[in-house]
Structure formats: C-alpha cells, structure tokens
Amino acid sequence: MSAPKLSPLAFKTRRQMALGLGLGALLPWVRAQAQSTSEAALEAMAPAMPRVGDVLKVPPIRLLNEQDFQHERQPLLLYWWSSTCPFCALQSPSMQALWQSQKSRGLRMLALSIDKKSEDAQAYLQKRGYTFPSAWASPEWRKQFAKPKGLPITLVMDSRQKVLLAEKGQMFAEDVEAIARLL
Known part of the structure; x- marks a missing residue:
C-alpha cells in the first residue's frame, strides 16, 4: 500500500502547521529566556515606589569617576535615569542645575544609571557636560537596592534615611528647584 499523494499546497500547509505548533509550544520558554536578563524583566519585578516616611538603606556603590560612594547620615537626593529615557533627558538639565547650585551647601546626590553598560x-554624561555624581546601577547591585517601577525616579531622604519625597516620572524645572528647600 502506498502513501497517499499530497499536493504541494497541502504539504506546505501541513508543514507550516507542524512548525507553528512546535514554535507555539516553545514560545513561552523562548520569551522567558530572552527576558530573564532584560531591562523589561527587571522592570516587571521592580517594587512599587517607596512612600514618604519609609526608611531606605542605600548600599555602597562605585561612581563612574571611580570614587566610592557610601551613604552617610546626611540628606541624599537619589535620581534613577537612563541615557535612552526621553523624560530623563528633559529632567537631567534641571538636576545638573540643582547640583551646581547646591553642592557647596552640602547637597549629597547620587544619580543611578540603568543603562545596559x-x-x-559615561558617554552620555560626558557629551552633555553633566557633573552630578553618577553610578552605574548594575543588575547585581540592583539586587541589593531595587529600582522602583518607572523612570525617571527621584527620591529625597533626610539624614535618618527617611524618604521625604518620592516622584516617578519627569519633574519640571521648578519642582526640581524646590528640592533645595527639603534639604
């Protein structure tokens, strides 16, 4: 008994169906593997914004200028950003202005980049002339201190590490300037 003959169209359709079923079964696994180290996966697992009054302990981190940053018992401005974030690009000039006007008054600032590298x-900061203290928040470091959902993120903490301000999304220049009154 011979096998039934299939038209080329029927063969193509069955092959596509078989491939589709095979890939369809693998798709969730492929997605999980692809996102396991992606920024999207980290963002999906990110905690909610801290609330005013929460106490945060910022672990030591190496700044991009190779200096070590250790959070001491002083007020601190934390600013999460990325070189690919359009809202960060709009807010960063205000952060630079705040840094320039307040560093002599003792402003402690830590800008945390979530860039892939x-x-x-470094290239982004140098190109734009930003001098505020920045560190690369590597995925490993973020296991110790997770970035809240969203970007940019701006947090202000008092000397007891208590959150005084927690903002998600772009802040306007006058809102960034008002941070000086909190410190």
Whole structure:
C-alpha cells in the first residue's frame, strides 16, 4: 500500500502547521529566556515606589569617576535615569542645575544609571557636560537596592534615611528647584 499523494499546497500547509505548533509550544520558554536578563524583566519585578516616611538603606556603590560612594547620615537626593529615557533627558538639565547650585551647601546626590553598560552612561554624561555624581546601577547591585517601577525616579531622604519625597516620572524645572528647600 502506498502513501497517499499530497499536493504541494497541502504539504506546505501541513508543514507550516507542524512548525507553528512546535514554535507555539516553545514560545513561552523562548520569551522567558530572552527576558530573564532584560531591562523589561527587571522592570516587571521592580517594587512599587517607596512612600514618604519609609526608611531606605542605600548600599555602597562605585561612581563612574571611580570614587566610592557610601551613604552617610546626611540628606541624599537619589535620581534613577537612563541615557535612552526621553523624560530623563528633559529632567537631567534641571538636576545638573540643582547640583551646581547646591553642592557647596552640602547637597549629597547620587544619580543611578540603568543603562545596559556603564560606558553608555559615561558617554552620555560626558557629551552633555553633566557633573552630578553618577553610578552605574548594575543588575547585581540592583539586587541589593531595587529600582522602583518607572523612570525617571527621584527620591529625597533626610539624614535618618527617611524618604521625604518620592516622584516617578519627569519633574519640571521648578519642582526640581524646590528640592533645595527639603534639604
């Protein structure tokens, strides 16, 4: 008994169906593997914004200028950003202005880049002339201190590490300037 003959169209359709079923079964696994180290996966697992009054302990981190940053018992401005974030691009000039006007008054600031590579963050800062203290928040470091959902994120903490301000999304220049009154 011979096998039934299939038209080329029927063969193509069955092959596509078989491939589709095979890939369809693999798709969730492929997605999980692809996103396991992606920024999207980290964002999906990110905690909610801290609330005013929460106490945060910022672990030590190496700044992009190779200096070590250790959070001491002083007020601190934390600013999460990325070189690919359009809202960060609009807010960062205000952060630079705040840094320039307040550093002599004792402003402690830590800008945390979530770029894929520290070199991307360094190039971005250098190109725009930003001098505020920045570090690359590597995925490993973020296991100790997770970035809240959203970007940019701006947090202000008092000397007891208590959150005084927690903002998600772009802040306007006058809102960034008002941070000086909190410190």
